[in-house]
Amino acid sequence: SQQGEEDPQALSIQEGENATMNCSYKTSINNLQWYRQNSGRGLVHLILIRSNEREKHSGRLRVTLDTSKKSSSLLITASRAADTASYFCATDGRTGGGADGLTFGKGTHLIIQP
Amino acid sequence: DAGVTQSPTHLIKTRGQQVTLRCSPKSGHDTVSWYQQALGQGPQFIFQYYEEEERQRGNFPDRFSGHQFPNYSSELNVNALLLGDSALYLCASSLVDEQFFGPGTRLTVL
Numbered sequence: 001s002q003q004g005e006e007d008p009q010a011l012s013i014q015e016g017e018n019a020t021m022n023c024s025y026k027t028s029i030n031n032l033q034w035y036r037q038n039s040g041r042g043l044v045h046l047i048l049i050r051s052n053e054r055e056k057h058s059g060r061l062r063v064t065l066d067t068s069k070k071s072s073s074l075l076i077t078a079s080r081a082a083d084t085a086s087y088f089c090a091t092d093g094r095t096g097g098g099a100d101g102l103t104f105g106k107g108t109h110l111i112i113q114p
Numbered sequence: 115d116a117g118v119t120q121s122p123t124h125l126i127k128t129r130g131q132q133v134t135l136r137c138s139p140k141s142g143h144d145t146v147s148w149y150q151q152a153l154g155q156g157p158q159f160i161f162q163y164y165e166e167e168e169r170q171r172g173n174f175p176d177r178f179s180g181h182q183f184p185n186y187s188s189e190l191n192v193n194a195l196l197l198g199d200s201a202l203y204l205c206a207s208s209l210v211d212e213q214f215f216g217p218g219t220r221l222t223v224l
Contacts, residue, residue: 031211040202042118042217043157050211088156092211101147101170102206102213104156 005105006089012111019076021108023089024069030092032065033102034074037086046074046087076110084112116141118207118216126222127195135190135219139207145169146188147213148180149204157204163188195223 007022023032031050035043049056049065049072056063062075076083086109090102119138127133139146145164149157159172163182182188186207192199200223206213 033212035215040153040218040220042204043206043215045212045214048212090156090213101159101162101172102149102157103159104149106154106156 006087006108008108009106010109010111012113013079014113015079015081017079019079019083019110019112021074021087021110023072023074023105025072025089025091025103026070027091029067032063032072033090033092034061034063034072035088035090037088037107038084043088079110079112081112081114083110085110118205118214120203120205120216120219122219123217124220124222126224128224129195129197131195132191132193133195133221135192135203135205135221136187137190137205137207137216138187139205140214143207143209143214144186145208146182146186147206147208148188148190149206149215150174150199151202151204151218153201160190192221197223199223 005024013019029051031048033048034046037043047058047063049063060077065072086107088104088107090104118140121136147162148160151157160174161171162169166182177193179191202218202220204218205216
């Protein structure tokens, strides 16, 4: 079963605009990770945010986490054509150390129009 | 530094056959996880290996089995293939929390 649900399912914006994607999940988490996938290839790790963090930045990416609402958002600023891809959030429910099996949503398909 | 590698890239099998997929983790990583991704869906967790033992398993039948070797590389075996096993199989390696994925193996079952 899939815990994370990304919203919207698809998003089309003009190059240079900002893109925001949301993720909701159901159970308590240890951390939440965002990934990008191009055309059915492997997933590229974008950012990890822990349950005790509220916001994290990496380059043009900004991720927020609200554990009280069980939701996260990914903001991509100044979008580029190369950002066209599917974006997934994945949750890790294990507490304590060590990796755990991730639970993914169905993803948001982002299209950047030149 | 080579990232996660997987082989083969593509594979075509017939129903009822068996398949073995291989994964080499990122240097320094000791944990390997396997995922199945059907077309248009997010990846689904199959199982995770650590110290050559299956540490956690998702909701997959016993037809799916795996192995981890002393050098941390891993294999995924699927027996009695079904049409529904057609998917992209992804391997991820990790040391602590962040999981890094390989390019995947596209399996087609005819």
